[in-house]
Amino acid sequence: MQYNFKDIEEKRRRAWQEKGIFKADPQSGKPKFYCLEMFPYPSGKIHMGHVRNYTIADVAARFKAMRGFEVLHPMGFDAFGQPAENAAIKNNTQPSIWTYKCIDGMKRELEKMGFSYDWEREISTCDDTYYRWNQWIFLKMFERGIAYKKASSVNWCPSCRTTLANEEVIEGGCWRCHTVVEQKELEQWFLKITEYKERLLDDLDQLRHWPGKVLTMQSNWIGKSRGVEIFFRLKDGDTVIPVFTTRVDTIFGATYVVLAPEHPLVKKLIKGKPQENEVLRFIEKVSKESKVVRSSSDVKKEGVFTGAYAVNPVNNETIPVWIADYVLMEYGSGAIMAVPTHDQRDFLFAKEHGLSMRIVIRPVGHMSSAGVQEMTEAYEDDGIQVNSRQFDGLSNQEAKKKIAEWMEQEGIGKIVTHWRLRDWLISRQRYWGTPIPMIYCSKCGVVPVPYEDLPVKLPENAPFTGEGGSPLGKVGEFVKVDCPKCKAPARRETDTMATFFDSSWYFLRFCSPKFDGAPFDAKEAAYWMPVDQYIGGIEHAILHLLYSRFFTKFFKDLGMIPFDEPFLRLLTQGMVLKDGEVMSKSRGNIVDPDSIISKYGADTLRLFILFAAPPETELEWDDRGIEGSFKFLNRVWRIQDNLKDKADETVVRAMHKAIKKVGEDIDNFKFNTAIAGLMELVNIIYQSGADKEVFSKLILMLCPFVPHFAEELWELMGNKDSACVQPWPAFDPVLLIEENVTVIVQINGKLRSKVIVPAETSEETLKNIVFSEEKIKPWLQGRPVKSVIVVPNKLVNIVV
RNA sequence: GCGGAGGUGGCGGAAUUGGCAGACGCGCAGGUCUCAGAAGCCUGUGCCGCGAGGUAUGAGGGUUCAACUCCCUCCCUCCGCACCA
Numbered sequence: 036m037q038y039n040f041k042d043i044e045e046k047r048r049r050a051w052q053e054k055g056i057f058k059a060d061p062q063s064g065k066p067k068f069y070c071l072e073m074f075p076y077p078s079g080k081i082h083m084g085h086v087r088n089y090t091i092a093d094v095a096a097r098f099k100a101m102r103g104f105e106v107l108h109p110m111g112f113d114a115f116g117q118p119a120e121n122a123a124i125k126n127n128t129q130p131s132i133w134t135y136k137c138i139d140g141m142k143r144e145l146e147k148m149g150f151s152y153d154w155e156r157e158i159s160t161c162d163d164t165y166y167r168w169n170q171w172i173f174l175k176m177f178e179r180g181i182a183y184k185k186a187s188s189v190n191w192c193p194s195c196r197t198t199l200a201n202e203e204v205i206e207g208g209c210w211r212c213h214t215v216v217e218q219k220e221l222e223q224w225f226l227k228i229t230e231y232k233e234r235l236l237d238d239l240d241q242l243r244h245w246p247g248k249v250l251t252m253q254s255n256w257i258g259k260s261r262g263v264e265i266f267f268r269l270k271d272g273d274t275v276i277p278v279f280t281t282r283v284d285t286i287f288g289a290t291y292v293v294l295a296p297e298h299p300l301v302k303k304l305i306k307g308k309p310q311e312n313e314v315l316r317f318i319e320k321v322s323k324e325s326k327v328v329r330s331s332s333d334v335k336k337e338g339v340f341t342g343a344y345a346v347n348p349v350n351n352e353t354i355p356v357w358i359a360d361y362v363l364m365e366y367g368s369g370a371i372m373a374v375p376t377h378d379q380r381d382f383l384f385a386k387e388h389g390l391s392m393r394i395v396i397r398p399v400g401h402m403s404s405a406g407v408q409e410m411t412e413a414y415e416d417d418g419i420q421v422n423s424r425q426f427d428g429l430s431n432q433e434a435k436k437k438i439a440e441w442m443e444q445e446g447i448g449k450i451v452t453h454w455r456l457r458d459w460l461i462s463r464q465r466y467w468g469t470p471i472p473m474i475y476c477s478k479c480g481v482v483p484v485p486y487e488d489l490p491v492k493l494p495e496n497a498p499f500t501g502e503g504g505s506p507l508g509k510v511g512e513f514v515k516v517d518c519p520k521c522k523a524p525a526r527r528e529t530d531t532m533a534t535f536f537d538s539s540w541y542f543l544r545f546c547s548p549k550f551d552g553a554p555f556d557a558k559e560a561a562y563w564m565p566v567d568q569y570i571g572g573i574e575h576a577i578l579h580l581l582y583s584r585f586f587t588k589f590f591k592d593l594g595m596i597p598f599d600e601p602f603l604r605l606l607t608q609g610m611v612l613k614d615g616e617v618m619s620k621s622r623g624n625i626v627d628p629d630s631i632i633s634k635y636g637a638d639t640l641r642l643f644i645l646f647a648a649p650p651e652t653e654l655e656w657d658d659r660g661i662e663g664s665f666k667f668l669n670r671v672w673r674i675q676d677n678l679k680d681k682a683d684e685t686v687v688r689a690m691h692k693a694i695k696k697v698g699e700d701i702d703n704f705k706f707n708t709a710i711a712g713l714m715e716l717v718n719i720i721y722q723s724g725a726d727k728e729v730f731s732k733l734i735l736m737l738c739p740f741v742p743h744f745a746e747e748l749w750e751l752m753g754n755k756d757s758a759c760v761q762p763w764p765a766f767d768p769v770l771l772i773e774e775n776v777t778v779i780v781q782i783n784g785k786l787r788s789k790v791i792v793p794a795e796t797s798e799e800t801l802k803n804i805v806f807s808e809e810k811i812k813p814w815l816q817g818r819p820v821k822s823v824i825v826v827p828n829k830l831v832n833i834v835v
Numbered sequence: 836g837c838g839g840a841g842g843u844g845g846c847g848g849a850a851u852u853g854g855c856a857g858a859c860g861c862g863c864a865g866g867u868c869u870c871a872g873a874a875g876c877c878u879g880u881g882c883c884g885c886g887a888g889g890u891a892u893g894a895g896g897g898u899u900c901a902a903c904u905c906c907c908u909c910c911c912u913c914c915g916c917a918c919c920a
Contacts, residue, residue: 255838
């Protein structure tokens with residue numbers, strides 16, 4: 036007999052809905068647990084990645100509820116963004132219509148999975164009841180100087196016809212369409228995330244329950260490095276070239292200076308020099324090279340001499356100034372001091388162009404020998420200073436400090452900290468996003484939209500042609516507005532916000548999704564936040580998480596929340612693969628969750644996806660594996676037909692053991708072994724039979740994993756109220772203590788026998804038992820016993 | 836190049852943190868039931884060997900009574916960052 040999931044699942048979901056079981060109530064008096072998964076972009080259909088992400092979270096949420104927590108488990112949609120705009124163009128419709136249709140479809144599929152969401156808290160970022168608060172937050176940021184406008188060279192994707200954040204440029208290409216990104220000069224809105232760089236870095240220490248990998252990625256992204264800014268004066272004139280280095284210990288080995296081709300001083304340096312034309316040609320050539328080519332590491336380092344000379348301030352040596360493609364304008368000061376003996380790039384460049392070298396650090400124990408001629412590569416490791424005047428003989432690490440201090444005293448250098456993190460460009464020349472609430476007045480300049488005029492709504496029926504510029508700029512009634520200050524005719528900002536803005540605070544909105552006095556109700560946020568468990572893909576390890584942390588700190592500075600970090604625990608789930616590859620349309624290897632649900636039901640899908648691999652690792656989809664999960668549920672289903680009056684003690688003990696194991700495993704997100712534990716218990720029940728109590732507890736343990744299934748069995752067992760609201764079963768520690776233990780017997784560390792003895796048998800008795808073992812005796816014949824190692828209740832190792 | 840994670844049967848994966856390697860599942864083989872099949876149920880299943888036994892956690896070495904686990908050398912895979920000065 037097979038269980039009829041089709042009837043069961045639908046019926047159970049309706050019952051949960053009617054009873055309002057998943058409603059989060061801040062007044063309950065219970066300890067809170069905020070379980071959140073990264074909300075989806077509403078593409079219209081869920082994929083296996085969603086199923087996995089949300090199933091993992093759902094087990095955690097349901098388990099915590101059974102453990103007596105008041106659980107907040109919300110769901111919503113990250114609904115702004117380019118795909119909707121593209122789809123609208125393609126299908127000749129409006130992004131809002133398309134998006135809300137997708138949300139509907141997606142929500143239906145999510146509901147079919149039986150997730151324990153409090154749907155009353157649903158939010159969509161494209162709803163003006165949501166995005167008006169984006170505008171509110173933006174105005175607050177503007178007031179505090181966090182949001183500002185500047186003209187800058189921005190990344191421009193010619194295919195998407197929009198600007199991209201640095202973070203959206205991957206290896207020189209657009210993160211979405213991989214088209215090579217160009218540079219374009221535009222007036223853009225930025226958020227000064229760099230003002231928070233120290234806190235964003237330092238507070239990573241608080242995040243003890245985040246994967247180390249994510250912490251490392253964040254830390255690298257912020258990219259703090261300490262070094263010295265050294266002032267190289269030009270030999271002729273007063274011009275000073277500031278140079279940043281982290282290896283000031285090598286300063287005495289600097290034999291030339293290199294500027295980035297884009298460096299603003301270059302034109303001045305070459306003016307009137309014989310090299311002028313050659314340099315200009317080189318700059319022209321480099322500027323045409325795409326970033327991809329320029330940054331691929333095996334490319335030969337090219338450069339030209341500028342004809343100018345600079346003075347090394349530590350020894351007054353005159354050294355040539357070059358420009359080269361391997362020096363980047365966007366890092367440091369766009370200029371370097373080159374030390375070919377101790378930097379591999381400089382080494383290769385110097386060899387190529389016959390530039391001079393000087394060794395200033397030697398490895399410890401190799402003080403005498405080897406000259407520059409013998410070097411085949413730069414020596415970049417630690418060592419002892421040589422050719423460095425008063426610093427000779429110091430370890431280079433010590434010299435690094437001493438030289439920096441000395442240079443600062445002499446006024447020829449400055450100890451500085453350099454950060455890789457850049458301000459966040461949020462302007463987008465797109466329609467389907469939050470309008471930036473700013474007005475341009477010819478008299479008053481840039482004027483913020485007054486708070487009482489929010490939201491600035493997106494106009495309906497904007498023209499979509501797919502051709503350049505923002506569609507908002509073409510809607511006259513949107514653009515035309517009176518200046519809030521002087522009432523003269525003015526025009527609105529027509530750019531919209533990057534969608535990462537929307538997702539940087541949605542977790543706060545979930546605490547009070549209908550609140551209309553502010554982005555969130557401070558009281559509710561103080562109760563629910565921070566998020567206790569956050570679950571999502573590793574692809575958001577840097578951007579989304581960094582921005583959310585930034586917003587949280589901003590809200591704290593506004594006095595709206597009392598904490599620094601939004602997410603206490605983070606789990607990044609692995610991807611779902613088919614035949615070793617990511618499921619994707621182009622590969623044609625997609626397994627549609629909906630088809631699996633129709634064939635086996637949501638519970639089987641949930642069970643398989645949890646059982647097949649631990650949450651963090653990649654999961655290989657296996658059609659036969661899912662049948663195994665279905666088989667297991669049927670196996671459990673049949674137990675109800677053969678219940679005994681009283682189960683054997685072995686079964687009862689096994690049950691208590693399972694309660695302990697499964698509970699601990701769920702707490703540690705080891706769902707695969709938790710389910711294995713349940714399978715073991717079921718195997719024992721098939722051997723020895725279960726009674727009503729054992730079976731009931733098994734059902735409750737299954738509840739977080741396969742809730743519809745467990746709920747149905749629970750009712751069939753004669754229970755009136757829902758299984759999901761039952762307390763998690765308790766185990767009896769007394770019953771976990773084994774009466775007899777199996778002790779393994781080893782000779783020289785090799786397993787030779789096992790004996791079953793009463794627990795806590797003394798060492799002496801154990802030895803006696805072991806030495807009289809029939810299987811052991813032959814191994815001891817003619818071999819003197821050197822020593823006997825006894826681990827109580829575990830093993831006896833006889834060394835002969 | 837730098838940083839991180841990892842390498843265990845035919846496959847997905849376990850191993851209480853130094854104490855029976857391979858839990859649990861998939862697959863495979865055999866049995867049972869059946870007129871037959873499917874489904875169930877039971878048994879077996881790392882490799883070599885009829886057997887006693889030997890051997891095995893990427894390769895090699897070391898520490899230890901005992902190593903998947905700790906240390907050293909090397910190889911490979913995946914991920915992130917990357918001419919970052």
